[in-house]
Amino acid sequence: MKTADTEVDFNSYFSPDLVFLDVPWATRADVFTELEKALVAKGVVTAGYANDLIEREVKYPTGLKVPGLNVAIPHADPVHLVNPFIAFIRPLHPVPFGVMASTADDTLEASIIIVLGLSKDSLQLRALQAVIGLITKEGSAQTLQGSGDVTSILDALREEFSKPS
Amino acid sequence: MAKLLVICGTGVATSTVVVGKVRTWLEENGIQNSVQLFQGKVAEELTHLDDYDVVLSTTIVPDNVKDRVINGVPLLLGIGTEAVWQELRTRIDAANS
Numbered sequence: 153m154k155t156a157d158t159e160v161d162f163n164s165y166f167s168p169d170l171v172f173l174d175v176p177w178a179t180r181a182d183v184f185t186e187l188e189k190a191l192v193a194k195g196v197v198t199a200g201y202a203n204d205l206i207e208r209e210v211k212y213p214t215g216l217k218v219p220g221l222n223v224a225i226p227h228a229d230p231v232h233l234v235n236p237f238i239a240f241i242r243p244l245h246p247v248p249f250g251v252m253a254s255t256a257d258d259t260l261e262a263s264i265i266i267v268l269g270l271s272k273d274s275l276q277l278r279a280l281q282a283v284i285g286l287i288t289k290e291g292s293a294q295t296l297q298g299s300g301d302v303t304s305i306l307d308a309l310r311e312e313f314s315k316p317s
Numbered sequence: 318m319a320k321l322l323v324i325c326g327t328g329v330a331t332s333t334v335v336v337g338k339v340r341t342w343l344e345e346n347g348i349q350n351s352v353q354l355f356q357g358k359v360a361e362e363l364t365h366l367d368d369y370d371v372v373l374s375t376t377i378v379p380d381n382v383k384d385r386v387i388n389g390v391p392l393l394l395g396i397g398t399e400a401v402w403q404e405l406r407t408r409i410d411a412a413n414s
Contacts, residue, residue: 212326212376218394252331253375253390276330284334284394 162238162279162313165269169194170239171302177243181206183265184226187239196235196269204228205267213250215260220293224249224262225283230271238279238313240305241265242297264296279313286312319352319412321405322369323389324376328358331375335389339373342402351413370412371405 169190177183181202188202208228215224224247246261266283270276286292286308295308323339325332336356343349355369359376366372366385373389387404391397 208326216390216394218396250377252393253377253388255380256377273329276327277333280330280334288394288396 162282163310165236165238165313166306166309167237168302168306170237171305172239172241173300173302173305174242174244176245177241178245178247180209180247180249183241183243183247187241187267191237191239191269196233196237198232198234201228201232204232209250213252213254215249215251215262216287217251217260218287218293221264221287221297222246222249222260222262223264223266223283223287224260225266225268225280227268227270227276230269233269233271236271236275237267237269238309239267239269240309241267242305282313282315285315318350319370319409320355320368321352321371321373321409322355322357322362322366323373324357324359324362324378325374325389326359326376328356328361331389331393332356335373335375335392338392338395338398339405342405346406348409352409371408373401373405 177186184202184205188197191197191201192199205226205228209226214226215222242264246263247265248259249262251258251260268279270279295304299305321339323332323335336354339354343352359374359378363382366382372386374386375389375393378386387401391401
């Protein structure tokens, strides 16, 4: 299938080793620190990325409540980004995140965390639309929270991210 | 003409989605010619909020301007949008009356 110049192929952004299911990461700092280890080992970011995410999340929280699901979509300026990626994290126990556009002390318990490691503005917009499409889709809460295997999570992500904008 | 500002953290992603939804809504209601749309970063716009009749935000704003700002996250997600559209309509009508 031919894609137009403005279309983005997100396929290479996903990989099985960036899907973390039922990991015992208890806090935002744990999540970002452990993720950074994996990303640095893969050569996708350089050291400092976790800190970028932590600081950004304090200033602009990314927690979103949708029916049946609490999600966070952390992202940071691409200072420490080497290659774009999208990581999916499902912590063993939900992790507290600030609620987007709410008050500073308003938090939610995120059961799914989708980290958007993107460089260009246009990609951020496309990725954001795909993430929102995914988390608000009928049946998504069940798939994302209940699925036992990495492949079905990747399939769900790739399907939504391959839709034209 | 009412001036409507949409702000987010970077002025790029979430505000662009919301601007798109607002534009569609204005056209569906036939009031696109009575509203002028603006988009920006929260950090740059906070001191200029009085320049606008309506402000939508997808990010946290300080308490002292909270009353001036409508939470745009329902529009971003497409969930619970009706209350936001009503609030928008009220403020636009007030600005244009």
